[in-house]
Amino acid sequence: MDLLMLFIAAIFVQNYVLYYFLGICPFLGVSKRIDSAVSMGMAVTFVMTITAVVSWMINHWILIPFKLDYLQIVSFILVIAALVQLVEMFIRKISPPLYQALGIYLPLITTNCAIMGLALLTALRNYNFIHAVIFGVGSGLGFTLAIVLMASIREQLDLADVPEPLKGAGIALIVAGIMALAFTGFSGMIT
Amino acid sequence: MSSKSLTAEYLKGLWDENPVFRQLLGMCPVLAVTNAVINGIAMGLAASFVLILSSVVVASIKKLIPAQVRIASYIVVIATFVTIADRVMAAYFPPISKALGPYVPLIVVNCIILGRQEAFSSRNSVGRALIDALGMSTGFILALLILSSIREVLGAGTFLGYQVMGPWFKPWIIMILPAGAFITLGILLGIALAIEQRTRRGRA
Numbered sequence: 001m002d003l004l005m006l007f008i009a010a011i012f013v014q015n016y017v018l019y020y021f022l023g024i025c026p027f028l029g030v031s032k033r034i035d036s037a038v039s040m041g042m043a044v045t046f047v048m049t050i051t052a053v054v055s056w057m058i059n060h061w062i063l064i065p066f067k068l069d070y071l072q073i074v075s076f077i078l079v080i081a082a083l084v085q086l087v088e089m090f091i092r093k094i095s096p097p098l099y100q101a102l103g104i105y106l107p108l109i110t111t112n113c114a115i116m117g118l119a120l121l122t123a124l125r126n127y128n129f130i131h132a133v134i135f136g137v138g139s140g141l142g143f144t145l146a147i148v149l150m151a152s153i154r155e156q157l158d159l160a161d162v163p164e165p166l167k168g169a170g171i172a173l174i175v176a177g178i179m180a181l182a183f184t185g186f187s188g189m190i191t
Numbered sequence: 192m193s194s195k196s197l198t199a200e201y202l203k204g205l206w207d208e209n210p211v212f213r214q215l216l217g218m219c220p221v222l223a224v225t226n227a228v229i230n231g232i233a234m235g236l237a238a239s240f241v242l243i244l245s246s247v248v249v250a251s252i253k254k255l256i257p258a259q260v261r262i263a264s265y266i267v268v269i270a271t272f273v274t275i276a277d278r279v280m281a282a283y284f285p286p287i288s289k290a291l292g293p294y295v296p297l298i299v300v301n302c303i304i305l306g307r308q309e310a311f312s313s314r315n316s317v318g319r320a321l322i323d324a325l326g327m328s329t330g331f332i333l334a335l336l337i338l339s340s341i342r343e344v345l346g347a348g349t350f351l352g353y354q355v356m357g358p359w360f361k362p363w364i365i366m367i368l369p370a371g372a373f374i375t376l377g378i379l380l381g382i383a384l385a386i387e388q389r390t391r392r393g394r395a
Contacts, residue, residue, distance in 0.1 A: 018369055019369055020223065021218075021219050021222040021223040021369065021372070022219055022297075023219075024218040024219050024222065025218065025219075025302065028215070028218070070274060070278065071274075072296070073270050073273055073274050073277065073296050073299055074267065074270040074271065074274065077266055077270050077299055077300070078263070078266070078267070078270075081263065081266070112300070113219045113297050113300045113301075116296075116297060116299065116300045117293055117297055120293040120296050120297065121293055124292070124293055163381070164385075164388070165381045165382070165384040165385035165388060166377070166380075166381040166384075169215055169377075169380055170377045170378070170380040170381040170384065171377065171381075172377070173373045173374070173376050173377030173380065174373065174374050174377035174378065176373040176377075177370045177371070177372070177373030177374035177377060178370070178374070180368070180369045180370035180373055181365065181368070181370040184368060184369075184370065
């Protein structure tokens, strides 16, 4: 029950983009078409799940036992950068079609605050291993939901008559605001 | 090497290349911590500390860094200063550090900071890199200040915790919610672009 709550909270109530404001750059940058938004969402979910596992292991097996937790920031960022590189090489070898779909989005993810935020939030909240994994998957799906919804709105927005200065990022942020408002409706789901 | 005067190098960060309004960089902290002016200022100062010191360090060791590993090297430099900022804040300003939560460590992935190292510090002298970092920091703090002032005054009726609105004022709760951050920044971006378009038309 506890786990289910955590999962739902990560997707809807404390949505990664609309509540924590993490991953805004890809959210605004890669949300112009639905198919690329879906690929980006999948890539982020994939990397987030792996990051949750690896950062948990580093934090609990290396940093905490050796009292090195002041190295958290440095070690997380380096591990994430190496990890994304590794995942990219691995996918290219194992599954070329998947690489075709995710390829160009993977390097973009390295400096994405969503991934680093996940590692930091898991460490900050002292999740156990299972919770960390569930939180990682849920956050990734939450990001995917937000970016796909955003892309479907923006495809319609192309036909709308938007004031000149608001075109592009301005109207995208306002749409995101209205979406965030709608998502606050979910806050009653978790007590 | 750019040939701009040092004053121009500083001033470009305020408007022409303002990191938030013009380059759309570093949006996550801008949206996340601007629900109160004090949080905005704290985030602005922490990010400026990291940006200024990283720029100076990167500009001074740029000849020693091999091109292939430059990004990783910049990240290590940045992460070092972020750790210092994070620890100092946690030690001396615990309430603010708590309010900002994971967003202080997240300065490490702030695109403004890495962007300036790659685009400016790695190919300019230490002095120029310092001036550029100071300008970008001022621009960033300015953006945070504008956004957090609007959100705190309208959302809570206070400025830096002091009551500024009369008793008739009903706070707009939406402004301190995440939704208010998106909508306010969206409108501000529109205003900034409108001003820019008007002045460009005026010059032409």
